Amino acid sequence: MSDVSDNSAEEIESAAGPAPGDLDMTDEEGRILDQDEIDELLGFDEDADELQSTGIMELINSALVNYERLPMLDIVFDRLVRLMSTSLRNLTSDNVEISLDHISSVRFGDYLNSIPLPAMLCIFKAEEWDDHGLLVVDSALVYSVVDVLLGGRRGTSAMRVEGRPFTTIETTLIERMVNVVLGDMTSAFDPLSPVNFRLERIETNPRFATITQGNNAGVLVRMRIDMGDRSGRVEVMIPYATLEPIRELLLQMFMGEKFGQDSIWENHLTNELYMTDIEVQAILGETTVSLHDILNWEPGATVMFNTRVEDSVELRVGEHPMFTAKTGQRQGRIAVNVETYIAPGSGGGKRS
Structure with a gap:
């Protein structure tokens, strides 16, 4: 009797399949997936390109707003790179080359956890x-800028001392550079919307x-700064909440764009309207007459x-009163002399 019960239990388990909490890590051929394949499926493949996400991470990040929906940011930060090249060259008295690596959207919490330390995190306010x-x-970049500003020799890389906090001198020198960068960023945004970054x-x-909150999205701008044999990175993280006041301006495809408006057609239409012929009626007088009297009218x-x-x-255009005038004669014809302008909706005239 016990053998029959065991066989029945095995048949029930085989028919029911795996438990709901068990993950099936086998493919169609029944082979068990290894750890690398599982990581790739979940989107945690470290060898994958940073700009390409896969698996479940693609679904998680699908809620982020793509920076390409704000095309004006490309123009703003391209302008920032040109301004910084000149400003940092004047600051360091050295040949400085700045390149814009890429602009991307990222959650603030994820970015904050990915910052390689030690680093200087500069909080600025718009x-x-x-x-x-x-x-x-x-x-x-901190050690490179300090080395250049303090007269380090060219052709030698900056010496890094890991495991210690930044000194007051290093912080002061980097503060000078950051103020220059923020000034250039103010100038870069100025044609779009005047703003002061402090x-x-x-x-x-x-x-x-x-x-901001860790799950809020933002725009991440990565720039690389090369000063001879020295180099480093500057990253600008601006939450979308900060850009919200100028979101409509950032949606433009080019500087000064106005959606739904064409200045050439507007000027042409305005000129054509000015050349339009209209009929003006001079109302000498009005009275109310009964139909009985009209039927009794005769010549004379x-x-x-x-x-x-x-x-x-009163001078009218259609049903709209426009001016009041005095009647008279000119060259044997009845004429009117315009005196006052009647504003729309008003019962009287206004001296023009």
């Missing part, structure tokens, strides 16, 4: 937008540089108006 942004200077503080711990009948010779007449 005063007109009343919000903040983050500028990160990596350690390689440095508030410099942190070295990412926990103290939280300017006299119709009485309440208008005197010295009274003003």
